Amino acid sequence: MVDAAASTKGDLHLTNLVKAFGDFRAVDDLSLVIPEGSFFALLGPSGCGKTTTLRMIAGLEEPTSGKISIGNTDITYAKPYARPVNTVFQNYALFPHLSIFENVAFGLRRRGIKDVKEAVTKVLALVELGHLAERKPVQLSGGQQQRIAVARAIVNRPALLLLDEPLGALDLKLRRQMQIELKWIQTEVGLTFVHVTHDQEEAMTMADTIAVMNEGRIEQMGSPVELYESPRTVFVANFLGQSNLVKGKVEGASGSDLQVSVHGNRIVVPSARNFAKDNSDKSVLIGIRPEKISIEHPEANTLGGGVITDISFVGVSTQFQIQMPWGQELSVFEQNDGGASHLQKGDTVALSWKPEFTFALDGTADVDAGTSVNPDEI
Amino acid sequence: MAFVAAISKRSSTVRGIKRPSTPYLLLIPGLSWLAMFFIFPLFTLASTSTQTAPEGADTGTYVQTFRLANYIDAFVASREQFLRSIIYALIATLLALAISYPLAYAIAFKSGKWKNLLLVLVVAPFFTSFLLRTIAWKQILGNEGPVVTVLRTLHVLGPQSGLTASAFAVVTGMTYNFLPFMTLPLYASLERIDPRTLEAASDLYANGLTTFRKVTFPLSLPGVVAGTLLTFIPAAGDYINATLLGNPKTKMIGNVIESRFFEIVDYPTAAALSFMLMAAILILVMAYVRRAGTDELV
Numbered sequence: 020m021v022d023a024a025a026s027t028k029g030d031l032h033l034t035n036l037v038k039a040f041g042d043f044r045a046v047d048d049l050s051l052v053i054p055e056g057s058f059f060a061l062l063g064p065s066g067c068g069k070t071t072t073l074r075m076i077a078g079l080e081e082p083t084s085g086k087i088s089i090g091n092t093d094i095t096y097a098k099p100y101a102r103p104v105n106t107v108f109q110n111y112a113l114f115p116h117l118s119i120f121e122n123v124a125f126g127l128r129r130r131g132i133k134d135v136k137e138a139v140t141k142v143l144a145l146v147e148l149g150h151l152a153e154r155k156p157v158q159l160s161g162g163q164q165q166r167i168a169v170a171r172a173i174v175n176r177p178a179l180l181l182l183d184e185p186l187g188a189l190d191l192k193l194r195r196q197m198q199i200e201l202k203w204i205q206t207e208v209g210l211t212f213v214h215v216t217h218d219q220e221e222a223m224t225m226a227d228t229i230a231v232m233n234e235g236r237i238e239q240m241g242s243p244v245e246l247y248e249s250p251r252t253v254f255v256a257n258f259l260g261q262s263n264l265v266k267g268k269v270e271g272a273s274g275s276d277l278q279v280s281v282h283g284n285r286i287v288v289p290s291a292r293n294f295a296k297d298n299s300d301k302s303v304l305i306g307i308r309p310e311k312i313s314i315e316h317p318e319a320n321t322l323g324g325g326v327i328t329d330i331s332f333v334g335v336s337t338q339f340q341i342q343m344p345w346g347q348e349l350s351v352f353e354q355n356d357g358g359a360s361h362l363q364k365g366d367t368v369a370l371s372w373k374p375e376f377t378f379a380l381d382g383t384a385d386v387d388a389g390t391s392v393n394p395d396e397i
Numbered sequence: 398m399a400f401v402a403a404i405s406k407r408s409s410t411v412r413g414i415k416r417p418s419t420p421y422l423l424l425i426p427g428l429s430w431l432a433m434f435f436i437f438p439l440f441t442l443a444s445t446s447t448q449t450a451p452e453g454a455d456t457g458t459y460v461q462t463f464r465l466a467n468y469i470d471a472f473v474a475s476r477e478q479f480l481r482s483i484i485y486a487l488i489a490t491l492l493a494l495a496i497s498y499p500l501a502y503a504i505a506f507k508s509g510k511w512k513n514l515l516l517v518l519v520v521a522p523f524f525t526s527f528l529l530r531t532i533a534w535k536q537i538l539g540n541e542g543p544v545v546t547v548l549r550t551l552h553v554l555g556p557q558s559g560l561t562a563s564a565f566a567v568v569t570g571m572t573y574n575f576l577p578f579m580t581l582p583l584y585a586s587l588e589r590i591d592p593r594t595l596e597a598a599s600d601l602y603a604n605g606l607t608t609f610r611k612v613t614f615p616l617s618l619p620g621v622v623a624g625t626l627l628t629f630i631p632a633a634g635d636y637i638n639a640t641l642l643g644n645p646k647t648k649m650i651g652n653v654i655e656s657r658f659f660e661i662v663d664y665p666t667a668a669a670l671s672f673m674l675m676a677a678i679l680i681l682v683m684a685y686v687r688r689a690g691t692d693e694l695v
């Protein structure tokens with residue numbers, strides 16, 4: 020804690036940030052702190068305000084209200100060129116009249132650095148495009164342009180680097196490789212990265228902290244493990260991975276546990292994992308991740324009478340769709356360790372899991388919020 | 398694989414036979430127009446330029462004698478007007494560029510919902526004839542007009558001096574008349590610039606002026622080249638502005654050609670001068686385009 024004062028020096032603070040286009044609020048009262056030197060991922064569905072947030076931090080969009088500061092310096096209204104911030108644009112925005120080399124050298128030259136050759140050559144080698152230095156942007160493929168956009172920003176080593184889906188156009192192999200490179204640069208140089216992505220796996224593997232954004236607000240913020248194991252809203256539970264959510268009624272509490280009745284079954288939830296804001300009407304949603312459920316081994320929490328309607332084999336695991344007596348379909352992922360291989364479509368099974376994996380959410384919420392079959396994304 | 402290869406082979410032969418013929422067909426109307434109204438007159442003009450008048454023939458009767466010295470005579474007689482044409486056209490082009498660039502920039506980037514209205518206003522002068530516009534310009538610069546009145550009140554001009562019948566009137570008249578030819582290509586190339594590249598420049602530490610110098614202006618160069626050519630070429634050959642707004646000391650090469658042709662009926666000299674004007678413009682334009690390096694521009 021001795022370091023606390025020092026480490027807040029370059030933290031990025033967004034305070035009650037609002038951006039309205041007409042009467043539509045693209046970013047709605049957003050507040051967060053991004054510690055200096057951290058890798059921060061902003062995850063959310065299309066149109067939730069990620070790009071708008073980055074544009075305000077970069078100074079390309081003026082907030083309707085709220086404050087942006089780095090350390091103690093208020094930069095809310097600073098000009099974009101006066102901020103120690105660089106952006107990798109979602110649409111690349113390379114300079115069409117300049118060669119790749121000059122594109123990358125642009126920021127260095129503007130800061131009066133005379134000898135740019137070494138830095139540019141090095142960063143071009145990093146993105147493996149050194150051989151294209153003399154080409155023009157139109158002569159590059161989409162993925163190559165994207166890597167140049169990354170190179171053009173990181174060559175400046177800014178205090179804060181904003182990356183708007185910087186790897187979206189790359190194939191899986193190159194994407195993984197660039198993820199490692201980016202992560203390496205970030206830790207090596209100690210830059211703060213704000214990384215916008217659609218790819219949950221990318222966010223989970225790279226980021227120290229993930230903020231899940233929805234309709235201009237932060238739904239939940241925390242480490243990848245925290246977000247995955249303890250989602251606090253239905254949106255997060257569905258958007259990050261998959262969740263089974265079942266309606267239930269709180270019956271009472273015993274010790275540190277909550278007793279919930281779920282379609283006649285008694286389910287135990289640790290009180291600490293009850294994230295419903297208000298239990299006054301006693302209705303809750305019980306949540307359990309599919310891979311936490313076991314079909315074979317009895318545990319304290321059990322829902323019986325399910326019928327297997329679909330089995331799909333996906334290599335490391337097998338995914339079961341199970342129809343419960345009240346009509347709802349639940350998902351179960353079983354490891355392919357031989358235990359569940361005899362199960363067949365139409366079998367009646369009981370689903371069991373340990374109470375500590377259960378979480379409880381607000382019972383009035385829409386069960387489908389944040390599921391991947393989002394009308395925007397089809 | 399074989400199937401794919403077969404298909405690609407077939408489509409390439411289809412391409413090989415069918416494709417080139419369409420562009421050639423499309424060229425026919427344009428080429429025949431050019432042949433009829435440009436190439437053919439050009440040959441007539443070339444043939445006229447080396448003719449001479451036989452002894453004792455009527456005015457306007459000339460025979461072909463291949464006298465190349467016609468060119469030297471013509472040039473010696475009117476080199477003053479030649480030089481003046483080039484200088485006036487250059488000044489008018491530079492003035493038009495200085496006026497049009499901010500105008501085109503404002504229309505392309507800052508006009509918002511007024512964009513279309515402003516574009517119509519730029520083109521609006523074309524709704525009246527060239528001649529009428531030039532006469533109107535004479536009125537504006539006239540001794541009773543607003544410009545002279547204001548300048549006299551400010552004692553910039555003496556009570557007896559005016560602006561018409563002067564080099565000033567000719568050059569500003571040309572500037573005014575050819576302004577849309579400058580503004581429209583400039584607007585077109587500025588409009589094409591992706592505003593996000595300008596945002597990227599400001600994100601990469603370029604302030605407004607640097608962004609203009611390093612990104613906006615280089616990207617608008619094709620418009621600058623097109624606009625200056627479209628202004629300079631007709632301005633160099635123009636004679637209406639000099640006729641209506643000038644005095645005998647501001648005569649341009651267009652005036653000489655016009656009077657040789659219609660008044661003195663000296664066809665060979667008029668033809669020789671026309672050719673030399675064309676050659677001069679061509680050489681200047683080629684040198685200019687080379688320097689601007691338009692091929693390099695996207």
Ligand SMILES: Nc1ncnc2c1ncn2[C@@H]1O[C@H](COP(=O)(O)OP(=O)(O)OP(=O)(O)O)[C@@H](O)[C@H]1O
Nearest residue numbers: 040044045063064065066067068069070071072109
């Ligand atoms: N200039 C603008 N005028 C009006 N509405 C806008 C403007 N820019 C963005 N919006 C709206 O604001 C919302 C958020 O847009 P934004 O670009 O921030 O989304 P995003 O989260 O980056 O989405 P994606 O993942 O698709 O890039 C969208 O609904 C969009 O239509």
Ligand SMILES: [Mg+2]
Nearest residue numbers: 069070109183
């Ligand atoms: Mg976006």
